Amino acid sequence: xxxxxxxxxxxxxxxxxxxxxxxxxxxxxxxxxxxxxxxxxxxxxxxxxxxxxxxxxxxxxxxxxxxxxxxxxxxxxxxxxxxxxxxxxxxxxxxxxxxxxxxxxxxxxxxxxxxxxxxxxxxxxxxxxxxxxxxxxxxxxxxxxxxxxxxxxxxxxxxxxxxxxxxxxxxxxxxxxxxxxxxxxxxxxxxxxxxxxxxxxxxxxxxxxxxxxxxxxxxxxxxxxxxxxxxxxxxxxxxxxxxxxxxxxxxxxxxxxxxxxxxxxxxxxxx
Amino acid sequence: xxxxxxxxxxxxxxxxxxxxxxxxxxxxxxxxxxxxxxxxxxxxxxxxxxxxxxxxxxxxxxxxxxxxxxxxxxxxxxxxxxxxxxxxxxxxxxxxxxxxxxxxxxxxxxxxxxxxxxxxxxxxxxxxxxxxxxxxxxxxxxxxxxxxxxxxxxxxxxxxxxxxxxxxxxxxxxxxxxxxxxxxxxxxxxxxxxxxxxxxxxxxxxxxxxxxxxxxxxxxxxxxxxxxxxxxxxxxxxxxxxxxxxxxxxxxxxxxxxxxxxxxxxxxxxxxxxxxxxxxxxxxxxxxxxxxxxxxxxxxxxxxxxxxxxxxxxxxxxxxxxxxxxxxxxxxxxxxxxxxxxxxxxxxxxxxxxxxxxxxxxxxxxxxxxxxxxx
Numbered sequence: 001x002x003x004x005x006x007x008x009x010x011x012x013x014x015x016x017x018x019x020x021x022x023x024x025x026x027x028x029x030x031x032x033x034x035x036x037x038x039x040x041x042x043x044x045x046x047x048x049x050x051x052x053x054x055x056x057x058x059x060x061x062x063x064x065x066x067x068x069x070x071x072x073x074x075x076x077x078x079x080x081x082x083x084x085x086x087x088x089x090x091x092x093x094x095x096x097x098x099x100x101x102x103x104x105x106x107x108x109x110x111x112x113x114x115x116x117x118x119x120x121x122x123x124x125x126x127x128x129x130x131x132x133x134x135x136x137x138x139x140x141x142x143x144x145x146x147x148x149x150x151x152x153x154x155x156x157x158x159x160x161x162x163x164x165x166x167x168x169x170x171x172x173x174x175x176x177x178x179x180x181x182x183x184x185x186x187x188x189x190x191x192x193x194x195x196x197x198x199x200x201x202x203x204x205x206x207x208x209x210x211x212x213x214x215x216x217x218x219x220x221x222x223x224x225x226x227x228x229x230x231x232x233x234x235x236x237x238x239x240x241x242x243x244x245x246x247x248x249x250x251x252x253x254x255x256x257x258x259x260x261x262x263x264x265x266x267x268x269x270x271x
Numbered sequence: 272x273x274x275x276x277x278x279x280x281x282x283x284x285x286x287x288x289x290x291x292x293x294x295x296x297x298x299x300x301x302x303x304x305x306x307x308x309x310x311x312x313x314x315x316x317x318x319x320x321x322x323x324x325x326x327x328x329x330x331x332x333x334x335x336x337x338x339x340x341x342x343x344x345x346x347x348x349x350x351x352x353x354x355x356x357x358x359x360x361x362x363x364x365x366x367x368x369x370x371x372x373x374x375x376x377x378x379x380x381x382x383x384x385x386x387x388x389x390x391x392x393x394x395x396x397x398x399x400x401x402x403x404x405x406x407x408x409x410x411x412x413x414x415x416x417x418x419x420x421x422x423x424x425x426x427x428x429x430x431x432x433x434x435x436x437x438x439x440x441x442x443x444x445x446x447x448x449x450x451x452x453x454x455x456x457x458x459x460x461x462x463x464x465x466x467x468x469x470x471x472x473x474x475x476x477x478x479x480x481x482x483x484x485x486x487x488x489x490x491x492x493x494x495x496x497x498x499x500x501x502x503x504x505x506x507x508x509x510x511x512x513x514x515x516x517x518x519x520x521x522x523x524x525x526x527x528x529x530x531x532x533x534x535x536x537x538x539x540x541x542x543x544x545x546x547x548x549x550x551x552x553x554x555x556x557x558x559x560x561x562x563x564x565x566x567x568x569x570x571x572x573x574x575x576x577x578x579x580x581x582x583x584x585x586x587x588x589x590x591x592x593x594x595x596x597x598x599x600x601x602x603x604x605x606x607x608x609x610x611x612x613x614x615x616x617x618x619x620x621x622x623x624x625x626x627x628x629x630x631x632x633x634x635x636x637x638x639x640x641x642x643x644x645x646x
Contacts, residue, residue: 157370162366166335
């Protein structure tokens with residue numbers, strides 16, 4: 001291993017400090033004995049215990065997970081189909097317009113998306129609750145899935161699908177048996193992306209949620225407005241832990257797969 | 272015609288397996304296939320040969336069902352196949368990129384088409400094993416496509432496309448991705464498998480050597496048209512046009528004017544002050560017609576002295592010698608300025624070579640060595 005020069009070391013330290021000091025402070029204070037957030041009074045896990053007793057937070061967490069699972073699944077199905085048609089559908093009328101339109105929500109201010117969804121739900125008389133949040137999250141995360149999947153489809157060898165047709169598949173079977181298994185990694189990462197987007201969305205959820213259903217980010221935000229409590233710190237620490245474990249697992253799995261594939265290819269060359 | 276020779280195209284009774292009838296295919300403004308009519312017979316190994324963009328791949332894709340003709344009809348065993356989708360045709364294709372399913376093992380790749388057919392499990396097992404044996408892949412059945420070498424992948428693609436026992440197998444540049452040595456071995460393997468299975472093969476290639484080696488008949492294409500369909504030897508010995516002569520192998524083209532001297536003999540005047548060339552050629556030409564004499568380099572003999580009894584002899588000066596190990600090609604400049612290539616087998620060591628640069632030599636060939644081609 002090469003040693004870093006002092007300049008590089010300082011730059012790296014500064015960068016990482018900038019990124020992680022806020023989170024580190026949050027984590028440290030979540031284990032604070034004192035009720036006063038900014039005064040250290042010894043190590044304790046009491047806020048975690050209290051959090052587990054807090055009905056409102058637990059409900060919000062449950063709603064958030066439900067919304068994230070449903071909306072990301074729905075967004076993945078719709079986004080994958082849209083990407084498939086846009087990449088594979090040939091040059092149909094208005095194709096350029098459609099592919100531009102599917103990416104537009106990426107740059108649309110969330111406030112506008114949230115507001116227009118709110119107006120729509122009021123207009124059609126849909127009571128705001130879990131369903132409306134799911135629909136809203138599907139709307140804005142679908143285009144992310146579509147971007148991820150279509151970038152995979154562009155590099156997909158078309159002759160694989162033709163081979164499937166040639167060997168007796170209908171178009172639907174070719175998609176199910178050949179295309180989908182091959183693009184699965186892109187579909188899965190699209191799902192994960194949609195899931196995280198839904199998990200931490202505050203703006204759109206606050207437009208489309210009702211008294212019956214509150215998501216965790218809304219709950220945290222409104223609680224913080226009344227003052228930061230150590231319970232919030234504990235909750236946030238748990239969320240950080242979950243995300244960290246998820247990211248590390250995903251990267252380890254990918255790394256393992258790449259390593260295995262390379263090893264197998266080396267063996268093939270040798271044999 | 273004897274029974275032992277396979278020449279269904281010469282048999283007026285024979286019914287073609289595939290019949291293209293005035294087929295035209297246009298992509299927008301571009302005409303890929305231009306009013307083309309051909310017959311392909313059962314058990315034939317038919318090669319479509321031409322430069323890229325000549326329409327050979329389009330022709331094949333129409334047979335597979337990935338393209339539909341703009342005009343005209345295609346018949347497979349007497350049945351118009353236009354309304355039959357690719358997955359219902361008794362035609363299979365081996366793709367240039369092999370298109371092996373990367374998520375399936377070799378075994379599953381070969382079984383893929385059989386499963387779609389709804390074949391019984393035991394029969395699938397048996398058929399896949401048969402295919403693995405045929406292509407010598409038994410050891411690799413459990414591997415994934417990325418775990419085997421290029422040559423093995425090529426054989427998997429072949430096994431997979433043959434598994435359903437199609438009436439017709441289409442091969443799109445099947446050996447393009449292999450290196451030369453492996454390609455030559457595989458060509459013989461292909462011929463062997465074609466003979467064993469009795470399947471009709473249509474191969475698309477831009478490699479004329481490959482077409483000549485494997486095919487029973489070669490169709491030379493250019494700009495969406497078939498220029499000549501014939502057996503490899505006839506394509507080589509008696510091309511019907513300058514295009515075919517030039518496309519297949521190496522050729523010397525001498526421009527001149529034809530004058531018939533008999534039923535199939537001509538005297539071609541080619542340069543003032545030099546005697547006309549004697550040619551016996553199957554293509555009939557009128558008196559005074561502009562034409563080219565096409566003659567292969569290996570049919571031109573090179574000598575130090577003027578051969579006494581040669582039909583044609585011209586004098587020239589050696590400009591260049593290309594030494595290829597087994598043969599040498601001499602580039603000889605004639606007094607007219609034209610350069611003629613003459614090829615000789617190097618039966619002696621190079622040190623004993625008779626000629627060197629700047630030597631004055633005599634080139635000679637017989638009347639039957641070349642053919643006359645109209646402009």
